[in-house]
Amino acid sequence: MDLSAISPELMVASLMVASTPLLLAALGELVVEKAGVLNLGVEGMMITGAICGFAIAVESGSPVLGFGAAALGGAALSMVFGALVLGLLSNQVATGLALTLFGLGLSSLVGQSYVGIKPPSTPRLDLGPLSDLPFFGRAFFSHDWMVYASLALTVAVWWVLNRTRTGLTLRAIGENHDAAHALGLKVLGYRLAAIAFGGAMAGLGGAYLSLVRVPQWTEGMTAGAGWIALAIVVFASWRAGRILIGAYLFGGLTVLQLNLQAAGVALPVEYLSMSPYLVTILVLVVMSRRKGRSTAAPASLGKPFHAQA
Template sequence: MNLDQINPILLIASLMVAATPILLAAIGEAVVEKAGVLNLGVEGMMITGAVVGFAIGVNSGSPVLGFVAAAIAGAALSMLFGFLVLYLLSNQVATGLGLTLFGLGLSSLIGKPYEGMKVPTLAKWDIPLLSDIPVLGPILFNHDPMVYVSLGLVAVVWYVQKSTRAGLILRAVGENHDAAHALGYKVIRVRLMAIAFGGACAGLGGAYVSLVRVPQWVEGMTAGAGWIALAIVVFASWRPWRVLLGAYLFGGITVLQLNLQAAGVAIPVEYLSMSPYIITILVLVVISTRGKHGAPGSLGRIFHASH
């Protein structure tokens, strides 16, 4: 065992990269749930975004086009979910689980020809002067653009929800859809827009895995990241900055266990590999014992405009 091999600066910088796909998916799902819709299809949208982004990236030679295509694919898949739960009034939990299974199967079908291929990845932004700052430079100012996009999305979602009329309407629809409807707000339209945003974010998160973290296509490569994103939304009590904290906490645990494996720590690899998921479950158990913790009042309830 040699813990001297672990560089704390590189560890924290790697943490930001590891957390980015989960953060992207979680901030999108936080908006969806804030609108009163529970979409358990995040994993399916992520893996679809991963394969579509990879396919477009390989064929076009542009990872940027890959990300755009992944966002569109995630949003399109989420619209299927939105149609089923908002217009056909299907059960949100069952439909979300079905969406995940559909996404996993679709990605397997699309991705078969791309196994073993390499794809051009996003270059890191070496920000002049800032990246040269000791310690903080390598940690904060030497990443690919999507790391900063994910942080920017958190800031935008926080600002919109807290300080704009659109955010107020979104929260009103999520808290009490009948009251929002009585006031004249278009509940279904608001929820559809939230669902599309969540799907696009999940698609971007999936594409980040296949285009940046592991720039190749491997079946099932999101490896449960969508479920972790769902757990983080609950852990964060549906608050954007807490979503950021939760994603980075999970990313840190993931990177740390990989570093401990490389350092030869005398703990079986299987235990280290499952540690991020065990800690996530423990956090959720602790939160659940606190009772009501900020869940939107209409979360998961079917809305029917009967008048």
């Protein structure tokens, strides 16, 4: 056992990198669920974003364009879901699952000619004196811009949801779409916009995997990250701040256990791997024990909405 081999600043740095895709995707899903829609297609939208971002970044040589394309790709795919669920009132759970299968298939089709290619690298930001700080410089202030964008987006999502009229409307729709409709709020318009946002964020998360974290394109490379993002939303009891904690906890545990193993610490890997899921279950139990009704889930979550005349 040689704990000194672990460099804390490098570990924190890779923790942030490992958590960013989860954070992005979970934030997007949070907004979707806050609007009362359950989109289980996160995995499919992530992997679609991963290949769209990868392909465009490779073709154009610009990671920024790649991330833009990833957001567009994810949003476009989510519109299929939006049209089916909002327009045709299809079952949200089944449609979301179908979206995942569709996304996985579509991405491997699109990605066939991109196997084994190196993407243009996304440079680390130089934050001047901040990057030179001991420990903190390497751990927090020498990442690529996407890491900071994801943190900024966390704040932005929190602010919009809790401090703006748009956010209030969105939450009202998620809590009771019939009442919101009676008030003259545009239920379908808000929901469609939320779904598109969720798709774009999942796409960004996927592109972060293929452009920065791995970086390469491999079929099926999200390997369940979309499902973890869904779990994080529940874990966070639908709050933006806790999404950040959840994502860093999930990402952090992965990185921590790999580092501990590499340092030769004898430790039951299985337990660390399952711990985030256990915590999620625990959070759910604690939440449902609280009083009678108040689970934190939006009350209209997953219910179809059909405007009554």
